[in-house]
Amino acid sequence: MNQLLKMALLGTGKCREEPTLVTSPVAHLDFISEGISRESRLLLQAGSLAVYQAAGKPLTLVPPLPEAPADQESRASPTLLKILERTLTPEETELLPEFLVALSARGLSVPHSLLPRFLSLTDPELRRELLPVLGKRGVWLSQFDPNWAWCREKSDSEEETIDALSGPWLEGSVTQRVEVLGQVRRLNPGLGLTWLEEVFSKEKAGTRRAFLEQLRVGLAATDEPFLNQSLSDRSQQVRFLAADLLMQLPDSEVARRMQQRGEALLRNVAAIGGEIHLKCEPPQQIPKEWLEDGIPEKSSHGEGPRGFWTEEIVARIPLGFWTKLFERIPLALVNGILNDHFSHSVISGWTRAFDRDRLLMDSQNALWGEPLWKYWFAMLQHPQQSVKDQACQKLRRLALQFDPGELDRWLLQLLQEQPDPANLPIVEILNWRTGNWSIAFSKEYLRITKGLVAARSDRAVSDWLQSLPIAAIHIPCELIESASANWKIRDYGVQSGQIAAIEKQVTSFLERLRLRSLFHQELNVLVELNNP
């Protein structure tokens, strides 16, 4: 720190000496002879020194940066660049997956000028689609911002060795240890169980539960002894979870007990040779053994206890048990219970079992899909809103089980069989379906939507039109032109708020379709330019 700065900081009032720059090349500029104050002299000298230093700035040697590897950049047109920029805004980001997949399919990378913005995306699904189209430039660029390290993380093919995982298992946070246990179970389920057994009793209840959950990965009969032990854990949550896991081992004691309970619960009361007619007879009081096996005593949703217990028991029994027990196909079983007082509880239980068993990929189990779907589809018309909501929830879970083609057929049927489709929770329904819709489904959706808009402007239509943003993304490319054509909004002769809102929704939908169409056109041009 030079003398001037010291004096200036303290104040000349506290310093007796004269301000001077003894060894500076501008020391001769002391301004003493000019008859001005000490303070002004200090500032003038400081100013002179500042100018001198600014004029004589020393050079700084800096190392070069390694250049990016050679990369074939696709020379995107200004229009294509503009479209991609637009899809990086929050309003249009839903279009990105389609565009990134299209780029990847044609062996193209994102334009270099947009790399920083693409690398800054945080959505895991978008990052997954982005990886193949980053190109060498994108990977090179990612080293300069720690937030972009995600694209240089190890791929699935690089698995960490068990040795590398043991460190975090012993010393990591709870979250890290849970993740590690899951990884070890994937690599070597037996070893994962051994690690768990060594520490289990010393952990807190919440941690024990989280660890136990990881046994779902690679669950096998060899886990049964440990799980049986956990049935007497001091934490109720751990006991219930252990029971739940045991029930997925068909030969376990708990599973056998549950099946016995199921057998007692449901009986075929039809005449011999006749169509199956099932009767459900749950107990009046919950037996103590049921509680010990993890069946909750009371419902948290205010359901009646007997119906609740019925659902809980049925949900814990593999579906294959029932078809084997009654020697009937699933459709017959569902039809067979429909007239029973507890039919809703039984079918709810079967639906939960269907969801849980999806990993089994059993072709027999797949036959349950259609009758369950039809049941819940019918429940959408139930007068009680709570039942409708439950039906929506069940249908959403069921939709995850169907392949896209199958789901499209069910959804198409759903649309076609509604007397007034505007009453459907269409936004909820369309969210069950990911990826591009089938042509048939898209056409039906558009037919209904255009018809509604041309004939009505009530609140139900406005609610239906909330589905347009979803449709704009999922209607297949080959239908974009017809989807954009022939929209007529009902003209009352008077502009109203409702009509204005409908116009706005339709305009946004058409704009999105136009953007998609333009993107694919520009992409085709780019591909032709790159491959003449």
Added chain:
Amino acid sequence: MSRAIWPSDDGSVMQLSEDQIRELAPDQKSVLAAQAISNHRFWNNPGLNESALWGGYGTGRGYDVRIDLANLGSSCNCPSRKSPCKHVLALLMLFASTPAAFQVTESPEAVDSWIQKRRLREQKSQQVSETKKPVDSVAQQKRMQEREAKIDEGLQQFSVWLDDLILNGIAELELRPFSYWDTQARRLVDAQAKGLASRVRRLAEIPRTSKDWPPRMLDELGRTRLLVHAAQRINSLSPELQSEVRQLIGWNLTQEALLESGELVADDWLIFGQQVEEEERFRTQRSWGIGLLSAREALFLQFAPGQQGFSEQILPGTVSSGTVRFYPGTTRQRAKFEGERKISEVRIDDLPALALISDFFELYATKLALSPWLAGCACLLKNVSLTRLHEQWYVRDIAGNGIPLTNREPFQMLAETGGKPFQMMGEWNGNALTPLSYLIGSEFQVCR
């Protein structure tokens, strides 16, 4: 006022990019609002000829929008007070994205009449500025003396204030409230020394900006005191330095004085960067240009109240071919366009730039010798590449020397250059370089 002619050499109309249209907007909200309506569904009968662009927005009564292609002046009968309004911006965006949809045709009578009135007004304004009113030299002299007396008094008071500050020490400045600086700034404004007032306001920012603020504060206080010292001895300075000091203090140059003493230079002026600063009740636009033939740097300053647009359309990423008048002074940096100018796209692959940072530092030292209070100067470098050392980004020349960048994340440039050499244009403030635009091959990009 200068006129900017947009038609290109071949007679077609030059396309503005969406970025350039955004630069015209008074704020980001206007840009977003314009984007929402830049769709043909909202527009009726858009048209175009060599003088104007027009269109009708909305249904029913709607709004009539007109744009004068000679200077991008506009008219819209919507109730918005912003200029240009969202409708004007939207029409420009629509033209930028779908030029083929605009038929070149005869303009409607209303548009014709509007253009004619504008031309008449411009002619009258030109005549008024060229007509010299008889000057009452005695009154003028008296006014000058009164003004100088006011400034002298203001400088005297300011010197005392600076002395008081140093007497107490700069360490306590960190605790001083905003009013400490603001009161002094207002006194300077009253004393007709707006330039010094702005300096004081900038000094107020220093204690909050970094850990090493005391040496920076002393440097700036010192330079400010040097300026006051020069102003108090103005008659002993050369005429050029007198002009420089007067402008720095805040003495506005009259149009007559500018015409008398300003230097005219004709060239193709590449506008390579622009920054807009918001102050209390007005905005300042700083646009940097470089003469492609003369290699003269030019700083165009414009001021606009509130959300009003600036009177001249100066767009970064364009080349304005025409004459520029430099303000008198030692540095001859500040300039304004004069007469007609033709605007075109940037089509260059080489700039009047320096290859070595050592040469640039020498040039800067020369400029500082002419004006020790130089706030910033243009810095054009070629064959440089980006690099990083200890989390600080630099631009590096072929000799291995680097200039630090103000930009902490020059990722856009890095992505496009791939670490390879390119040409960069920016503003050097004495400590660091703010990149404003760059050239990779013949691709010109304005930094965003």
